Amino acid sequence: MLLTIDMGNTNLTLGLYQKGVTGPRWRLATDHERMPDEYGLQFLGLLQYSEVTANQLEGVCLCSVVPPLTGRITDACRQYLKQDPLVVSASLNTGIKIGYEDPSAVGADRIADAVAVHTLYGGPACVIDFGTATTFNAITREGEYLGGAITAGVGLAANALFEHTAKLPPVELAAPPNVIGRNTVHAMQAGLIFGYVAMVEGMTARFRSILGEDMKVIATGGLSEVIAHETWVIDIIAPWLTLDGLRIIWERNHPA
Helix, strand or coil, X not given: CEEEEEECCCEEEEEEEECCEEEEEEEEECCCCCCHHHHHHHHHHHHHHCCCCHHHCCEEEEEECCHHHHHHHHHXXXXXXXXXXXXXXXXXXXXXXXXXXXXXXXXXXXXXXXXXXHHHCCCCEEEEEECCEEEEEEECCCCEEEEEEEEECHHHHHHHHHHHCCCCCCCCCCCCCCCCCCCHHHXXXXXXXXXXXXXXXXXXXXXXXXXXXXXXXEEECCCHHHHHCCCCCCCEECCCHHHHHHHHHHHHHCCC
């Protein structure tokens, strides 16, 4: 049994796989103050809830975009799960070519997403990850990760509005009844949700002009379903895409 862990700036997602079959998955809030012992006990608790023991684990595959927490998660896995995690980087056997100028600068989650998309859906493809940052990632028909674009995530933009304006309140990240808001909350929701929808439509059109008309658009991340519901350009919603990529990377580096 394999435990996959995706450590993001906002969310910590985990998933179990047994012989490639998807098991339970969890999405938790990232806690930057938590120590290795706390993470280790949390992992054991999740396994126990799923009636799995640490002894049943054959491995752990980890990707992290939070360097200060990578070591803590690694220590927690070693001490509490008795596993030395495989930490994803461009140096591993991923099965894809990375066309970035500096492959080591590509986020581990973007690598995992690209591996999952190329393996499960094929290319050409544009992967949009709606996380703390919103990233657009280009994968060619041959499976090369070309690069992409990075901008602030929807939640980050919403927090910036609330924190840096005197009269704008925090709002739920949900689509309002109309693109023309008749009150402040609806106006903010329209700008955030429909504004990002317009960006998605415009960016995917630009990616398609380079990758080809048959380019697939795959959305992942916590807000993928909210945005995808408001546009026709997203072909596939895969909220756990990164974990699937981690499973594939583990299998390529630990062949049976």
